[in-house]
Amino acid sequence: MTPAREALERLQAWSRRFASGVRNRDTLKSRARLDDLVGGQTPFAVILGCSDSRVPVEIIFDQDLGDLFVIRVAGNIVAPSQIGSVEFAAERFDTRLVVVLGHSRCGAVLATLEDLQRSTRSDSRNQRSIVERISPSVAELLETELKHDPGALLHHAVRANVRASVNQLRHGSEILEQLIESQGLLVVGAEYSLETGVVDFFDGMPEAG
Numbered sequence: 001m002t003p004a005r006e007a008l009e010r011l012q013a014w015s016r017r018f019a020s021g022v023r024n025r026d027t028l029k030s031r032a033r034l035d036d037l038v039g040g041q042t043p044f045a046v047i048l049g050c051s052d053s054r055v056p057v058e059i060i061f062d063q064d065l066g067d068l069f070v071i072r073v074a075g076n077i078v079a080p081s082q083i084g085s086v087e088f089a090a091e092r093f094d095t096r097l098v099v100v101l102g103h104s105r106c107g108a109v110l111a112t113l114e115d116l117q118r119s120t121r122s123d124s125r126n127q128r129s130i131v132e133r134i135s136p137s138v139a140e141l142l143e144t145e146l147k148h149d150p151g152a153l154l155h156h157a158v159r160a161n162v163r164a165s166v167n168q169l170r171h172g173s174e175i176l177e178q179l180i181e182s183q184g185l186l187v188v189g190a191e192y193s194l195e196t197g198v199v200d201f202f203d204g205m206p207e208a209g
């Protein structure tokens with residue numbers, strides 16, 4: 001089992017490699033790993049990310065087959081199936097690090113802001129189920145001066161949405177609460193920048209040395 005802090009340092013280090021243009025992923029090496037992984041997996045981190053095509057998790061963290069247990073859904077929201085997926089990885093594979101990964105210019109968060117401002121609204125109940133999970137964490141930003149600055153508003157809303165998902169994972173499941181309390185499970189938020197390729201981990205997480 002990879003301890004949470006060690007897993008976090010690995011992600012931080014390898015995301016910096018990606019951002020600086022160094023890549024280790026190699027299709028031939030991945031092909032060779034198939035045999036090792038047939039019998040089972042031991043992913044060292046769970047990543048809950050957005051479906052956005054510009055944020056492919058294994059690529060931006062420069063990881064290979066079997067390394068990351070990835071859940072992707074528009075807006076990196078937390079619904080019961082996302083919590084269940086995290087529980088599954090934490091229980092079955094002893095994965096001890098969970099990262100909620102938002103990203104700049106997130107279309108799902110932008111759609112939510114537009115919905116709250118009544119400028120556009122989807123008629124699809126399915127799409128609304130995503131917007132409604134993002135709304136509570138970003139609605140209060142519209143009560144501030146940020147509402148006059150669309151760029152800053154979206155920036156803050158993306159981060160507020162990540163923090164809300166982190167809180168839901170930390171407190172929305174008895175299984176995860178117990179793992180956090182007694183087994184060293186760590187749930188952290190992060191934001192990927194489409195502009196720079198850099199991942200910013202929240203809450204003053206330690207940088208790898």
Ligand SMILES: [Zn+2]
Binds near residue numbers: 052075076103105106
């Ligand atoms: Zn997105």
